[in-house]
Amino acid sequence: MKKEVAIIGAGKIGKGYVADLFNDAGYRIIFLCHSLKQAKALRDQGFYTVYKYLGSEKEPIEYRIEGFDAFSTAEEFEDSVDALSKVNYATIQVYPDALPDIAKLLAETARKKYREGNTETLDIIICMNFIGSEKVLKKYVGEILSPEEMEFFNRYIGMGMALTFRLGARPLPYMTENDPLCSCVAESPDLPVDRDAFKGEIPEGVALRPLSKMDERIVYKLWCGNVNHACMAYLGKTKGYTYISEANEDDEVYFSARRAWKEAEFGFDQIYTLTDDEKAETFGSMRGGKNNSHHSRKNQRQAVDWLDRIGADPKRKLARGDRILGPAISCMKHGMVPFFLAKAAAAGFLFYNPEDVSAGEIQEYLKENGIEKAVEKYCELDTEVQEERMLRDLIVDQYHDLRPEIDSEDL
Amino acid sequence: MIVGAGKLGRGYLADIFKEGYHLIFLETYEPLVRSLREQGSYTHFKSREEGGYDRYVYRDFEIYCTLTEEDKCIEVLARTDLGGIATYKDGFAPFGKLLAKAVKKRLEEGNKDPLDILILANSVSPDKVIREAMNEELTCEEKAFADEKIGLVQTLPFRGGYPPSEEMLKEDPLAVSTTDYPEIPVDEGAFRGEIPSDVPLLLLDKMTERLNAKIWTANIRGAIMAALGKQKGYTYIEEVNADEDILRQVAIGIDEAVTGALDHFGFTKEQFEKGRHKTILKGSRTTSDVLDRQLNNLKRKLGRNERMTGPAVACLKTGRIPFYITKAEALAFDYVSDTDPEAEEVRTFVKEKGIRDAVKHYCGLDESDIYERQIIDLIEAHYIDNVGRIKR
Known part of the structure; x- marks a missing residue:
């Protein structure tokens, strides 16, 4: 499996939690964010700062995450689909009202893989505090794809929920002054994921905690x-x-x-x-x-x-x-x-x-x-x-x- | 003939009968008898709904002591055909025994006229208590006579009697002070003689149920006012009457109680409204009544079928949450009274055993019943929310 991950949604959880865990394990990160402005800013700067509070410490540690790509799903849709179709892993962390747009992205990705005969698995981890979001997404995807394409989707694309425990907070003024693209979080050591939802292997080396009964x-x-x-x-x-x-x-x-x-x-x-x-x-x-x-x-x-x-x-x-x-x-x-x-x-x-x-x-x-x-x-x-x-x-x-x-x- | 010369005897029964009737009081407390006889008058201060008082001075009454002038009392009871009794619960049985002597005298003297006695009591079936005590002293023939001729009429005593203010007592040390509820609802079926048409009586049926419902739906008002008023640091009913927020909560609490009462006692809304306390809730009434009096004898008032727990359970069974009744009840468990040692006993129990056990103990609620458990839950939650965090 390639050590790459597409992170759909570059907000507090995307940058400060999921990207952090995958980056720690040496994965290349591709941000797929809605806004072109954000995608360009990430590309141009080439890094962002993570401020992380550990335990009950009053002051956070800080470090950079760099070496990533970024595309806008709104304005660079084809590039986003292309990137997503080539990775084995993706995560989604968006607000529920973005799900129809995300479904479109997933559907086009599945369609592209189907047409190209790309049967490499794509496992998507959904990091949303919204019960049943994977079912909602699948329903929207099903409304877009043909029956054959949907069958392909169900066979090679896994979707499972994760439990997002990490607190993504609004950065303090000094943090955004230092780096307008920064992320501020409180530590949680891992990301519990649905072990039964994976079509391929669980990402190696990433601090994921596979659980059943998700x-x-x-x-x-x-x-x-x-x-x-x-x-x-x-x-x-x-x-x-x-x-x-x-x-x-x-x-x-x-x-x-x-x-x-x-x-x-x-x-x-x-x-x-x-x-x-x-x-x-x-x-x-x-x-x-x-x-x-x-x-x-x-x-x-x-x-x-x-x-x-x-x-x-x-x-x-x-x-x-x-x-x-x-x-x-x-x-x-x-x-x-x-x-x-x-x-x-x-x-x-x-x-x-x-x-x-x-x-x-x-x-x-x-x-x-x-x-x-x-x-x-x-x-x-x-x-x-x-x-x-x-x-x-x-x-x-x-x-x-x-x-x-x-x-x-x-x- | 009025047995009991206290607030309701002199301020309600006497008021009802003051036009066209000669008043004769029969009272146990000898010093009061002496004082009234010596003064020859007393003043009744009647607070108006819209504020202010009416005052009426009573004269030309007779008064006798049931302990030291028993023969005279029996003589009065033997010749009267209409009267009332307004005493505490522990006065009913002794009155029953006195009445038995009067029955014997009526028989001896061939007085076959009926005697109807209106009973003012905030307890259920006081007529049974009096009749049982009376019958214990009578032969079979006398009992039959008493059954036929002695009417013990339950009423809904809607008028409130409370301690006179200092100003009132300065004017007349023997003053009594009451509200001005204009009529007495009575049990129509209990009369043995002709129902007087010149006395403001409201004739009703299902009186035992109505008495219970009255405690639940009228007396609850004072309980909620006291509980919520004390929380805000008030002492007098008058202060509560000026607090719109408390009056709002009282109104909803009463509505919760009515919801429970209608269902529990089997009244339609129309039947119930006929015998209901008709009062304007918003407080313009002038009164010197204190909050503590409303929750005196706290242990009784927390009881399973009493004015808070009873309607709370009944309300919940109709599918409505008795939010404000249970809030008041929770606050009652933290009630600090200047006059009632039972309030301190209850607070001590809560401190030692926790609120949940206190509720089960004093309200007589059983966790194995789903409704009663939910009432325990509600009171406990309100207690924690309003009084503070208490370790179980």
């Missing part, structure tokens, strides 16, 4: 890992905080998030089958001890992270099946009232950042239609089902409790 693990990671940060972000914003460190220091926020996490664990256990060992294995060294110190206050990383980033795109994060509503619905259906998950969801409906399109849309809708309708719409709750109607009411109650200054006419 479908359940991605849910577990989101529901019982990411939920904590989401809760702290939304609740922290209601108190006027800016950074996760401030939210972390606030007892009400911190312990509400901890309680929400416990509710989420209950909700997860009612539906899925991961054993305690498999759960521990999912988080690996990120768990750090029997009390799941991944959520431990003392163990919070020192990377400066903004609540606006952690809570960004509330439409996605408040949706049914995602990190708050997914476990909350399961809790309700299995006899536990998800008090703190509902509180976090309510806080999510108070989340506002003028630069966040998704948050803006929710606030507009709320203003026009009220909180009850907003919860039904964005949390995708079916009020014909008693448990879901009760959950809607609980979120609404929590919303009013967080916002006592609303007019009584709103009731």
Whole structure:
């Protein structure tokens, strides 16, 4: 297998996590980013700086990654397809609304390989906190390819989910002054991947952790890992905080998030089958001890992270099946009232950042239609089902409790 | 004839009967009897819904002590045909025994007229307590007579009586102070004689269920106000009445209780509304009532079928989460009272055994029942959220 990897999406996770792991193992990196401006900047500069926080160290280490190629999928589509068709490995780390464009890239790559009779495997690792993204991608690809091409795709192109544990934070001003293309992350030692999804060999030498039952693990990671940060972000914003460190220091926020996490664990256990060992294995060294110190206050990383980033795109994060509503619905259906998950969801409906399109849309809708309708719409709750109607009411109650200054006419 | 010359005896029953009826009080507390007799009057301060008070001075009443003037009391009971009783729960059985003596006298004297007694009590089936205590003293023939002629009429006592202010007491040391609810809902089927048309009575059915529902849907108001008001550092009901946010939460909490009550007691909304406390929630009422009084005897008020736990479970069973009832109940577990030692006992229990065990113990809830477990969960969650992190 060639020691090359195409990294689709050159954002925080692409540059600061996946590229870092493959670069460490001596792989040549080809960035496929949407923007021509970004691709040119990477090409022209020829390097970018990684600022990485290790453990609980207050200051990051810094180093460069260089010797890569970069193409724009928007403006250099043919070059991107060509590059992708020649590698054995690729990773995808984009926002969900980019999936249709990515599907087009994958479909054309498969088509090119099919026409050229290129039967070398291409294994794609999807690093997205979006449950079922590989199924969504495959569905879009299937709408583009012919049946024969799709058969080729299914035979030679593997798609599997990964668990992205590394924190990609917004760089501090001094970091972007030093290098406008820099990436700022907190360390995580490896990338858990779906061992059963590979068509070829698992990339040699790269710090990947092959695991089975990835479908359940991605849910577990989101529901019982990411939920904590989401809760702290939304609740922290209601108190006027800016950074996760401030939210972390606030007892009400911190312990509400901890309680929400416990509710989420209950909700997860009612539906899925991961054993305690498999759960521990999912988080690996990120768990750090029997009390799941991944959520431990003392163990919070020192990377400066903004609540606006952690809570960004509330439409996605408040949706049914995602990190708050997914476990909350399961809790309700299995006899536990998800008090703190509902509180976090309510806080999510108070989340506002003028630069966040998704948050803006929710606030507009709320203003026009009220909180009850907003919860039904964005949390995708079916009020014909008693448990879901009760959950809607609980979120609404929590919303009013967080916002006592609303007019009584709103009731 | 009014048994009990306390706040509701003098401030509700007397008020209802003051037009066209001669008032005779029968009271256990001898010093009060003496004072009222010596003064010959007392002032009733009645707070208006829209604020301010009406005052009425009662004169020309009689008053006798049930302990030291028992014969006189029996004589009154033997000749009257209409009256009321407003005492605490522990007064019912002794009254039943006194009434038994009056029944015997009525029989002896050939008085076959009925006697109907309105019972003002925030407990269920006080009529049974009185009748059982009475019947224990009667022969079969006397019991039959009493069954036929003595009506023990349950009511919904919607008027609140509370300690008079210092100003009121300066004006009249024997003053009583109440709200101004204009009528008494009564059990129509319990009367033995003609129902008086010159007394503001609201005739209702299903009174036992209504009494339970009243505790759940009317008395809960004070409990929620006290719990939320104390959290904000208030002392008086008046302060809570000026707090829009608390009134909002109280209104929703009452609605949760009504939801539970309708389903649990089997009322339609129309049936229930007929006997419901009709009050304007927003607080313009002037009152010196203190929050502590609303949650006095805290252990009883946390009980399984009492004003918070009862409606909370019933509400949840209808598919509605009793968010504000359980919030108030959680705060009640951290209630600091100047007057009730039970509040300190409850707080100590929570400190030693944790909130969850405290809820199970005082609210009588069982984790093996899914609804009761969810109520425990809700109260515990509210406690953690509002009172702080407590180790289990």
